[in-house]
Amino acid sequence: MPPPPEHDELEGTEQPFVSHLIELRDRLIRLLIAVGVCFGALALWPGPAGLYDLLAAPLVAHLPQGSTMIATNVISPFLVPLKITLMAAFMLALPVVLYQVWAFVAPGLYSHEKRLVLPLVISSTILFFIGVAFCYFFVFGQVFRFIQSFAPKSITAAPDIEAYLTFVLTMFIAFGAAFEVPIVVVVLVRIGVVSVDKLRAFRSYFIVLAFIVAAIVTPPDVISQLALAIPMVLLYEGGLWAAQFFVRRTQAPDSETESSRGT
Numbered sequence: 001m002p003p004p005p006e007h008d009e010l011e012g013t014e015q016p017f018v019s020h021l022i023e024l025r026d027r028l029i030r031l032l033i034a035v036g037v038c039f040g041a042l043a044l045w046p047g048p049a050g051l052y053d054l055l056a057a058p059l060v061a062h063l064p065q066g067s068t069m070i071a072t073n074v075i076s077p078f079l080v081p082l083k084i085t086l087m088a089a090f091m092l093a094l095p096v097v098l099y100q101v102w103a104f105v106a107p108g109l110y111s112h113e114k115r116l117v118l119p120l121v122i123s124s125t126i127l128f129f130i131g132v133a134f135c136y137f138f139v140f141g142q143v144f145r146f147i148q149s150f151a152p153k154s155i156t157a158a159p160d161i162e163a164y165l166t167f168v169l170t171m172f173i174a175f176g177a178a179f180e181v182p183i184v185v186v187v188l189v190r191i192g193v194v195s196v197d198k199l200r201a202f203r204s205y206f207i208v209l210a211f212i213v214a215a216i217v218t219p220p221d222v223i224s225q226l227a228l229a230i231p232m233v234l235l236y237e238g239g240l241w242a243a244q245f246f247v248r249r250t251q252a253p254d255s256e257t258e259s260s261r262g263t
Contacts, residue, residue, distance in 0.1 A: 027100040034096040039089035048081030051088055052161070055168060058140035062148045063157055070158045080161050087169070091129075098125055116190060116246060124183045127235075131179030132172050139175065139218075139227045146221040174217040178232050185239030186246050196243050206236050 042051060053060075056069060063069075071077045090097070098121050106114060151157060188194050207229075214229040 024104060027104050031093075031097050031100045034093040035086075035089050038092040039086060042085050042089055042092070048085045051084050052081040055084055056161075056164065058136065059144050059159065059164060062141070062144040063159075064148070067157050069161050069164065071162070072160050073162060076160075076162050080165050083165065091132075094125055098122075119246070120183055120186065124180055127179040127183065128176040131175040131177070131231075134179075134227075134231070135171050135175035139171070139224050142223040142227065143219050143221060146223065147219065170217070175228065178213070178228055179235060181232055181235040182239030182242050185236065186243045189243035190247055196240055196247075199240055199243070203236070207233055210236075 102121055109117060189196055210229040210232040214225040218224040218228055
């Protein structure tokens with residue numbers, strides 16, 4: 001007898017192109033509504049000015065007594081707090097944003113692929129927030145203390161608020177992205193680009209690479225560079241362990257059957 005045809009999990013789930021566009025539109029609208037609701041809530045409390053004061057607190061705490069931040073652009077006192085409010089609203093709505101992305105692509109994934117994507121979406125969100133929090137609560141204090149310790153007494157520090165916002169966003173993105181190292185390792189191993197053994201052999205090179213990246217994206221002080229490089233190295237090791245776990249748990253059914261037959 002000829003072997004029975006293989007069953008495709010996605011059989012019958014194809015949708016017309018217009019249906020995909022309509023679903024994409026609906027999910028984008030829900031995404032924007034979530035960001036808008038968070039923006040409105042933050043605008044009411046603590047307000048754009050309160051959010052900027054919160055973001056500037058690590059720098060203000062290390063300015064000389066009597067020094068304040070300045071605005072060199074006429075509309076900066078209005079625009080910069082609004083930008084910060086929008087940024088905070090997007091981060092607050094990030095779980096909803098990622099859920100909409102997940103709900104859009106999930107119907108086109110096999111069950112073993114869903115077992116990989118959903119945990120990665122959740123863990124990447126958590127790791128990004130951890131990286132941002134680590135930067136705000138620890139790194140900023142060390143960086144601004146170092147900078148002020150080298151400032152000549154004849155100079156009165158008065159940082160511009162737009163320049164400070166650019167610096168903060170750069171640091172947040174750098175630390176948030178650096179904390180995604182385990183996700184990158186897991187994805188590379190899962191899609192077959194590289195094996196765990198090869199990544200272990202690459203460990204010493206990654207340590208050097210981590211310190212080079214830290215030296216480029218952080219201010220020129222040892223503490224902030226170590227604060228970025230050391231977590232990257234530790235997270236790389238965590239990614240190696242997580243990759244082994246995810247590869248075993250997210251194998252396709254055929255791969256699992258073949259591996260069981262081989263044993």
